[in-house]
Amino acid sequence: MNTTTRTTQEWQRADAAHFLHPFTDFQSLARKGSRIITRAEGIYLHDSEGHKILDAMSGLWCVNVGYGRQELIDAATRQLQELPFYNAFFQTATPPAIELAELLAEVTPPQFKHVFFSGSGSEGNDTVVRMVRRYWDLLGQPQRDVIISRKNAYHGSTMAGASLGGMGGMHAQGGLPIPGIVHMEQPYWHELGRSMSRDAFGLLAAGWLEAKILEVGADKVAAFIGEPVQGAGGVIVPPETYWPEIQRICDKYGVLLVSDEVICGFGRTGQWFGCERFGTRPDLMTFAKGVTSGYIPLGGVMVGDRVANVLIERGGEFNHGYTYSGHPVACAVALANIRLIQREGLVERVRDDTGPYLAECFEQLKDHPLVGEVQTCGLMGAVLLVKDKASGAPFPEALELGMVCRGHCFGNGLVMRAVGDRMIIAPPLVMTRAQLDDMMVLIRRALDLTLADAQRNGWL
Numbered sequence: 328m329n330t331t332t333r334t335t336q337e338w339q340r341a342d343a344a345h346f347l348h349p350f351t352d353f354q355s356l357a358r359k360g361s362r363i364i365t366r367a368e369g370i371y372l373h374d375s376e377g378h379k380i381l382d383a384m385s386g387l388w389c390v391n392v393g394y395g396r397q398e399l400i401d402a403a404t405r406q407l408q409e410l411p412f413y414n415a416f417f418q419t420a421t422p423p424a425i426e427l428a429e430l431l432a433e434v435t436p437p438q439f440k441h442v443f444f445s446g447s448g449s450e451g452n453d454t455v456v457r458m459v460r461r462y463w464d465l466l467g468q469p470q471r472d473v474i475i476s477r478k479n480a481y482h483g484s485t486m487a488g489a490s491l492g493g494m495g496g497m498h499a500q501g502g503l504p505i506p507g508i509v510h511m512e513q514p515y516w517h518e519l520g521r522s523m524s525r526d527a528f529g530l531l532a533a534g535w536l537e538a539k540i541l542e543v544g545a546d547k548v549a550a551f552i553g554e555p556v557q558g559a560g561g562v563i564v565p566p567e568t569y570w571p572e573i574q575r576i577c578d579k580y581g582v583l584l585v586s587d588e589v590i591c592g593f594g595r596t597g598q599w600f601g602c603e604r605f606g607t608r609p610d611l612m613t614f615a616k617g618v619t620s621g622y623i624p625l626g627g628v629m630v631g632d633r634v635a636n637v638l639i640e641r642g643g644e645f646n647h648g649y650t651y652s653g654h655p656v657a658c659a660v661a662l663a664n665i666r667l668i669q670r671e672g673l674v675e676r677v678r679d680d681t682g683p684y685l686a687e688c689f690e691q692l693k694d695h696p697l698v699g700e701v702q703t704c705g706l707m708g709a710v711l712l713v714k715d716k717a718s719g720a721p722f723p724e725a726l727e728l729g730m731v732c733r734g735h736c737f738g739n740g741l742v743m744r745a746v747g748d749r750m751i752i753a754p755p756l757v758m759t760r761a762q763l764d765d766m767m768v769l770i771r772r773a774l775d776l777t778l779a780d781a782q783r784n785g786w787l
């Protein structure tokens with residue numbers, strides 16, 4: 328499409344008149360006008376005003392291989408010409424879906440030999456809810472239907488996805504959560520555990536799972552679901568002791584462990600999957616985003632042997648699926664994307680080079696007057712803005728300092744997300760050290776401008 332056919336104002340007017348955006352206050356956006364992104368190359372976006380913007384959020388945690396990769400474009404084009412669509416419902420399959428299932432079995436941990444495809448992460452988590460309940464049904468324990476999740480988790484925006492998520496604002500709209508989903512506290516050391524060591528807090532926070540299992544009744548708990556690192560919740564990296572203890576508790580009570588890898592999967596943490604970084608052995612694994620680097624929608628659930636064997640061997644139809652389960656074009660793009668990640672050694676690069684380098688760069692931000700905590704894991708990171716460095720005391724929520732900082736990022740050609748006062752990044756995995764240096768210059772500039780605002784307005 329020729330994006331020069333309309334001016335920015337014309338795009339904004341049409342946008343405001345017809346397009347209801349996700350997670351948006353429609354009226355206030357209509358007043359302000361959207362930023363119109365027109366093209367992208369590598370790690371940079373370009374908008375309709377001619378600005379070049381470093382995309383430190385990889386689109387929305389997904390463009391792992393960067394923009395404009397010809398292999399992915401060619402794979403889509405070829406598949407669109409050959410067979411743009413066929414379904415997998417009625418005893419049929421397409422070569423790209425079969426080959427992707429095979430390749431996913433190869434790149435995921437050894438317990439995963441099967442996949443159920445969806446169109447997104449939310450749909451993948453709907454599949455998780457249906458599947459764990461079906462599993463316990465087939466084992467003659469239909470009462471075992473409760474799924475435990477965590478506050479401040481994000482698992483999507485469908486009815487089941489939003490229910491699994493732990494966002495109060497989402498539950499408040501639409502009568503959520505659906506029955507049989509309960510939440511426990513998150514492993515956020517800075518907010519909940521500062522009086523103890525991170526490792527001691529990790530064990531305490533994992534212990535909340537055991538307490539919740541006993542409260543619900545061990546014979547009623549079907550599964551526990553968690554993101555290895557909470558992404559949308561603010562890049563909350565749990566203490567190293569947390570996940571092994573969660574695994575131990577799940578094993579003790581026979582509770583299925585579900586790792587939501589929609590953000591952490593496909594190299595983000597410096598391992599192929601976040602569960603490998605944190606040492607768990609999940610029974611189910613949700614994925615989306617990075618599986619196609621966001622070039623085209625695709626999601627799904629990796630099904631471990633424990634669950635797959637029951638679903639397959641106990642037989643009967645699983646009454647669940649989506650028109651686009653195994654969409655051939657999406658699967659063809661995923662194949663090209665995963666092969667590119669393999670060929671360029673992107674996971675190893677994050678693990679051995681750029682991940683540790685990002686950690687060093689973020690450590691240096693600690694000297695900044697606004698920075699209370701920094702955390703990184705592979706190529707994602709968070710910088711917490713605080714009013715008082717010594718005590719970690721936050722700024723009043725009403726100031727929305729994170730949004731002030733985010734404004735300065737945009738103003739200086741950088742996309743960074745603000746989750747409250749946690750400034751977060753998840754840049755493309757193709758970032759070089761030199762590009763990370765460029766990004767750090769922009770981050771520090773945004774922090775300095777935010778500090779100047781805080782000083783000028785007497786917020787400090």
Ligand code: PXG
Binds near residue numbers: 483558587626
């Ligand atoms: N699980 C996790 C862990 C996610 O991060 C989903 C499931 C849902 O995926 P879909 O494809 O249905 O959106 C996600 C999505 C943010 C933000 O503001 C994060 C997501 C989506 C939208 C916004 O950080 N993650």
